Amino acid sequence: MADQVIALKRDSSPPPDERNFRVKYAEVLNPAQLEAVRHREGPLLVIAGAGSGKTRTLIYRVARLIESGVPPAAILLLTFTRRAAQEMLRRAGHLIGDRSQGVAGGTFHSFAHLALRRFGAPIGIQPNFTILDRSDMEDVVNLLRTRMGFASREQRFPKKRALAEVVSMARNKSRALEAEIEADFPHLREHAGDILRLAASYEAYKHEHALLDYDDLLCRLAELLRTDQPTRHRLSDTYRYMMIDEYQDTNLIQAELVRLLAAAHHNVMAVGDDAQSIYSFRGANFRNIMEFPALFPGTKVVKLEENYRSIQGILDVANEVISLAREKYTKVLFTRREGGFRPLLVRAQDEHTQSRFVAQRVLELREEGVALDEIAVLFRSSFHSFDLELELQRRDIPFIKRGGFKFIETAHVKDLLAHLRVVANPADAVSWLRILMLIRGVGSRRAERLVETVVDSADPATALAAAAKAAGKAESELGRLSGLLAELRASARPAEQIAIVLNYYLPLMREAYPDDYPKRERDLEHLQAITERYRSLESMLADMALEPPNDSIGDVLAIDPDEGYLTLSTIHSAKGLEWKVVFLIWAADGRFPGPQSASPEDLEEERRLMYVAGTRARDELYISYPMYMFDRAMGYVMGRASRFLEGVRPEVLPTAVLEEAAEEPLDGEGK
DNA sequence: TACAAGTAAGTTTTT
DNA sequence: CTTACTTGTA
Numbered sequence: 180m181a182d183q184v185i186a187l188k189r190d191s192s193p194p195p196d197e198r199n200f201r202v203k204y205a206e207v208l209n210p211a212q213l214e215a216v217r218h219r220e221g222p223l224l225v226i227a228g229a230g231s232g233k234t235r236t237l238i239y240r241v242a243r244l245i246e247s248g249v250p251p252a253a254i255l256l257l258t259f260t261r262r263a264a265q266e267m268l269r270r271a272g273h274l275i276g277d278r279s280q281g282v283a284g285g286t287f288h289s290f291a292h293l294a295l296r297r298f299g300a301p302i303g304i305q306p307n308f309t310i311l312d313r314s315d316m317e318d319v320v321n322l323l324r325t326r327m328g329f330a331s332r333e334q335r336f337p338k339k340r341a342l343a344e345v346v347s348m349a350r351n352k353s354r355a356l357e358a359e360i361e362a363d364f365p366h367l368r369e370h371a372g373d374i375l376r377l378a379a380s381y382e383a384y385k386h387e388h389a390l391l392d393y394d395d396l397l398c399r400l401a402e403l404l405r406t407d408q409p410t411r412h413r414l415s416d417t418y419r420y421m422m423i424d425e426y427q428d429t430n431l432i433q434a435e436l437v438r439l440l441a442a443a444h445h446n447v448m449a450v451g452d453d454a455q456s457i458y459s460f461r462g463a464n465f466r467n468i469m470e471f472p473a474l475f476p477g478t479k480v481v482k483l484e485e486n487y488r489s490i491q492g493i494l495d496v497a498n499e500v501i502s503l504a505r506e507k508y509t510k511v512l513f514t515r516r517e518g519g520f521r522p523l524l525v526r527a528q529d530e531h532t533q534s535r536f537v538a539q540r541v542l543e544l545r546e547e548g549v550a551l552d553e554i555a556v557l558f559r560s561s562f563h564s565f566d567l568e569l570e571l572q573r574r575d576i577p578f579i580k581r582g583g584f585k586f587i588e589t590a591h592v593k594d595l596l597a598h599l600r601v602v603a604n605p606a607d608a609v610s611w612l613r614i615l616m617l618i619r620g621v622g623s624r625r626a627e628r629l630v631e632t633v634v635d636s637a638d639p640a641t642a643l644a645a646a647a648k649a650a651g652k653a654e655s656e657l658g659r660l661s662g663l664l665a666e667l668r669a670s671a672r673p674a675e676q677i678a679i680v681l682n683y684y685l686p687l688m689r690e691a692y693p694d695d696y697p698k699r700e701r702d703l704e705h706l707q708a709i710t711e712r713y714r715s716l717e718s719m720l721a722d723m724a725l726e727p728p729n730d731s732i733g734d735v736l737a738i739d740p741d742e743g744y745l746t747l748s749t750i751h752s753a754k755g756l757e758w759k760v761v762f763l764i765w766a767a768d769g770r771f772p773g774p775q776s777a778s779p780e781d782l783e784e785e786r787r788l789m790y791v792a793g794t795r796a797r798d799e800l801y802i803s804y805p806m807y808m809f810d811r812a813m814g815y816v817m818g819r820a821s822r823f824l825e826g827v828r829p830e831v832l833p834t835a836v837l838e839e840a841a842e843e844p845l846d847g848e849g850k
Numbered sequence: 851t852a853c854a855a856g857t858a859a860g861t862t863t864t865t
Numbered sequence: 866c867t868t869a870c871t872t873g874t875a
Contacts, residue, residue, distance in 0.1 A: 338869075623853090752864085
């Protein structure tokens with residue numbers, strides 16, 4: 180190490196090597212954090228309450244490992260989003276410089292993707308496989324559903340969405356499909372036999388066309404590691420120090436992946452909070468984190484209970500919400516942050532009054548000097564913010580929305596990418612169908628036949644041109660498509676390839692969407708800009724499937740405001756984040772929890788979700804709900820506060836009834 | 851036979 | 866608002 184470092188001032192005798200460390204760990208971490216950061220070999224479980232410095236602990240441990248001489252490339256940091264991994268490595272970089280960039284980091288899915296591309300051959304995985312996102316999966320399921328004759332029979336057969344749901348859930352819970360139907364979808368029991376047959380064809384179809392869905396990425400990596408010893412050893416030797424964030428939201432397959440990857444060394448640090456487990460719909464079970472010590476005997480457990488984020492008033496609400504849970508959790512948060520502010524339960528007249536309250540308070544906060552990017556509005560379901568979005572637009576308050584619909588899933592973006600996907604993987608029948616059906620005169624029937632001839636040929640463009648001869652009036656269009664594909668194969672830069680597709684696709688799009696094609700064009704330009712940084716088509720397509728750009732900036736706003744954006748987010752997408760001021764809207768029974776939360780387990784998870792929402796706030800927390808809300812079945816009904824707030828004492832969460840603001844006309848130009 | 855248009859129903863959360 | 870299935874047209 181080139182830099183001479185000043186020795187620690189503290190009298191306590193640090194381990195000898197600590198003297199040379201640039202970071203003074205003992206001075207900036209609390210005892211529990213320090214214990215976790217100093218841990219070096221063997222399994223470690225950190226139970227970290229909300230705001231207890233969990234991320235900080237991970238970052239400092241990365242830094243300390245590297246300072247202790249561990250090569251960065253031997254560290255694997257698995258997080259819930261890649262963004263989280265990048266952010267952590269960036270912060271670690273502030274501590275120890277750019278050595279942190281050598282750390283391998285990402286999500287389980289992105290890690291599995293890379294591993295399978297490079298080492299998947301022993302279990303029959305082609306390196307150019309295509310990743311199916313959820314809607315691609317549904318497309319395939321739907322195709323098979325029709326092909327197998329389940330579409331137009333008298334008996335009602337489940338829709339593609341439900342089918343994809345069951346199939347995926349079974350895998351995420353590591354259950355046989357039959358058992359999954361019995362357990363979570365008993366109403367589909369009568370179709371169990373057909374669903375099983377459909378699922379089998381789905382597996383065969385994916386295999387035949389080099390397609391892997393999200394679940395395959397995890398399951399097949401587990402398969403690879405189980406069955407192929409050289410690969411297991413290779414990966415386990417490469418990543419000698421593993422760190423896993425948000426462990427409470429992992430499922431059994433992910434736990435198995437961890438076990439297999441760590442087989443050679445058991446150097447695993449898992450970090451999580453059982454009270455913040457909110458992904459059971461993805462097969463996660465908060466008990467997994469409790470069973471970590473059983474998976475790795477000899478696990479050291481460290482608890483972080485001091486909260487550095489929120490003032491006590493906010494923690495009081497969160498603690499009371501979670502204390503009424505049926506399962507008891509492992510810790511109670513406390514803070515030394517004093518502050519007079521009490522969170523407020525705001526009862527609004529109706530949804531629009533709620534929106535205007537939020538908008539107005541946001542403007543007041545801005546007057547008080549709180550930047551917009553220090554404020555967030557959270558909600559249970561992404562459509563809950565629709566009315567608020569209109570109100571914010573009306574008042575020129577810039578915002579970004581996280582979670583919910585992604586622009587990557589809109590038809591025009593999928594169309595565009597499908598043209599590139601067939602170039603990367605000519606066997607990708609889903610994408611072939613998609614781009615063929617865009618052509619006038621080609622419907623599902625003809626498209627399927629064309630796919631059959633094209634998929635197995637060595638030169639798809641030529642095969643397509645040959646097949647087009649028999650296609651009647653669609654011939655010339657198919658010829659153009661063939662030309663396009665040839666042109667795409669000749670180009671190497673993704674952004675350039677997108678430009679080539681745009682040239683072909685934009686006219687088709689204008690015809691297909693005469694109402695709003697300008698907006699869609701802007702989306703595609705945005706996409707082109709995003710893809711400018713990619714050098715390989717494969718990596719670009721993989722990123723689009725695994726880490727899609729989902730911050731859809733409100734399309735009204737063309738320019739970046741200096742003061743940043745107000746954040747609108749689902750609670751799920753707000754996980755791990757924090758803001759100075761948080762609004763939680765639609766905290767009403769019937770919305771949060773929603774009507775689909777029926778079982779006690781579902782409700783417990785909703786309660787944890789409420790806990791997550793509340794603990795995102797540092798200084799101010801406003802929870803609101805409308806007194807009258809519209810119900811599709813019953814018209815306007817009286818709204819009640821969420822049941823999770825009922826047990827919270829009024830001293831801890833006082834209620835304010837919202838008076839109509841006088842300066843504002845009731846009927847704005849919204850709607 | 852194959853495609854396009856029209857009508858009717860269902861809707862969380864995410865990799 | 867999207868998706869599914871029926872009916873209408875070439």
